[in-house]
Amino acid sequence: xxxxxxxxRFDCTVSVQYLPEQSRPPEGPYAFAYTVKIRxxxxxxxxxxxxxxxxxxxxxxxxxxxxxxxxxxxxxxxxGEEFEYTSWTRIAxxxxxxxxxxxxxxxxxxxxxxxxAPFELIFPGLLH
Numbered sequence: 001x002x003x004x005x006x007x008x009r010f011d012c013t014v015s016v017q018y019l020p021e022q023s024r025p026p027e028g029p030y031a032f033a034y035t036v037k038i039r040x041x042x043x044x045x046x047x048x049x050x051x052x053x054x055x056x057x058x059x060x061x062x063x064x065x066x067x068x069x070x071x072x073x074x075x076x077x078x079x080g081e082e083f084e085y086t087s088w089t090r091i092a093x094x095x096x097x098x099x100x101x102x103x104x105x106x107x108x109x110x111x112x113x114x115x116x117a118p119f120e121l122i123f124p125g126l127l128h
Contacts, residue, residue: 007043010114040077058093094123
């Protein structure tokens with residue numbers, strides 16, 4: 001096992017914003033922007049190559065979104081560097097959740113996954 005593989009790590013944080021101009025309450029859909037910050041907290045440079053998102057609405061409908069890159073980028077991050085991007089999604093219900101995985105590779109070709117913990121998509125009108 002390579003020491004580089006053992007030291008590869010991306011930490012991911014997410015913030016969410018409801019998009020009223022893209023939503024149609026109460027019948028739906030509901031749109032949300034999400035901003036992801038990815039930080040290389042490992043000891044080796046690594047590149048984000050692809051993503052897999054699991055988007056689930058309140059009715060249990062699941063949408064799996066897979067693809068290369070994030071918003072057209074495959075960032076190569078040195079230790080301590082960060083990359084941030086914003087994208088968006090729609091769901092049929094007023095609340096749901098997302099979680100995901102980024103597929104990454106160190107500069108010396110060791111693959112690893114960076115998990116994105118589940119986060120909520122909540123129409124602000126539900127909070128009252």
